[in-house]
Amino acid sequence: MTAPSFDEVIHNPVRLRVCAMLSVVNFGAFPVLRDELGVSDSVLSKHLAALEAVGYVKLEKATSAGRLRTSVALTRKGRNAYAGHVAALKQIVAGESANRLG
């Protein structure tokens, strides 16, 4: 069980969805993430750079058939931060439910 820890970096809607998508796979391809999130290359790059700066994701670039392919993976630190953030969100929702009942 991960301790709740609200994370301002992950809380951005696009970054939260990036972390959620990467949490179930080892790595995701940049174009797949871009298409699924419905954002442009530059927007996704900006958000990935923010996540990379705090060590939550790792970007790997490889050339295959003459094309540059970028893969993105959540680091262990990123997985823990995502799990902690989700736990914190659940705690907020649970707190509201308890207040309503009380």
Place this chain on the structure above:
Amino acid sequence: METDPLEARAALKDAAAAEQRSALLAKSTWLYEAWFGVNVAGCSALFALNGAQTVLLSPLSLVLLTSIFGLRFIYHRATGSWVPFLGGSWRVFIVMCVVVIASCATSYLLASTCGLGWWLAIVAVATAVTTALLIRRSGAVLTERKPTP
């Protein structure tokens, strides 16, 4: 905490939807499952050839190695991701290990005592079908997983 409960609820819903979508995208196709089964059956056949000490061992090893790399490449190109090896379920993984080890051991023992024969085809087909069904189950576990909220 700098968010209100409504926002938190919406964020949880978004995260859950993204996790489910990602799992759905990464889920293997029937072609991958069949190919995976054939590769495992190929491993079992390698053990049989080793037991029977035939010259076919090296060529088959090369074909199998190429096939395994091809499988990995196609999967990544098709899904844009790679599911953690145990992404599905530990239970399926353990059953898979038991099936693979039993199949390889059976093939090796039968080949070293009786030589190669029709039994090899039966063991290979049984192994391929069982492992294909197991990898299918593993993918199903991944997509059935109830993630966030």
